Amino acid sequence: MLGDTQEWLVRRVRDARGTILLRPYDLPVGVEVDLHGLVVNVSSHLGLPDDTERVLLRMVAAVFLDPLVALGIATVDPPAPAIPTRVRLDAIAHHSIGSALIASGHELASDRPPRTE
Numbered sequence: 001m002l003g004d005t006q007e008w009l010v011r012r013v014r015d016a017r018g019t020i021l022l023r024p025y026d027l028p029v030g031v032e033v034d035l036h037g038l039v040v041n042v043s044s045h046l047g048l049p050d051d052t053e054r055v056l057l058r059m060v061a062a063v064f065l066d067p068l069v070a071l072g073i074a075t076v077d078p079p080a081p082a083i084p085t086r087v088r089l090d091a092i093a094h095h096s097i098g099s100a101l102i103a104s105g106h107e108l109a110s111d112r113p114p115r116t117e
Contacts, residue, residue: 009052013059016046018104020064024089025097025108032077032088035060058083068093 013020020042027033039057048056061076061084068074073093076084089097098108 006055009048009055010059012046012048013056013063017063018101018106019045020060021097021101021104022106024064024068024087025094025101027087027089029089029091029094032086035076035085035087038087068096071096 023038023042023045027038035057036053039053039060042060043050043053043056061080065074065076065084065087066080068089069076069080071093073096074087074089076088077086078084101108
């Protein structure tokens with residue numbers, strides 16, 4: 001899925017994985033979210049060129065969302081192997097992403113509940 005991706009972009013996403021994980025961490029729990037908007041947000045935050053958004057969508061799906069789907073704590077539509085356009089995270093996904101962020105050195109408010117709106 002990522003074999004044709006430019007190496008500089010792979011490095012940029014790898015180096016910013018904590019920052020990227022903050023985006024799904026901030027998503028509301030149980031609400032279907034448009035992935036294009038999420039990717040535009042990530043792309044803008046990382047200062048990436050507009051022409052990388054399609055590749056970035058594939059990367060976010062493969063690297064950040066597919067593991068959550070495999071664990072049964074998130075759903076994407078359409079499902080793999082198609083490139084998803086929507087994602088829905090459950091409360092356990094919120095906590096799992098939070099744990100990954102803490103393990104990578106991010107400080108999160110311990111009393112912050114998942115968004116439900």
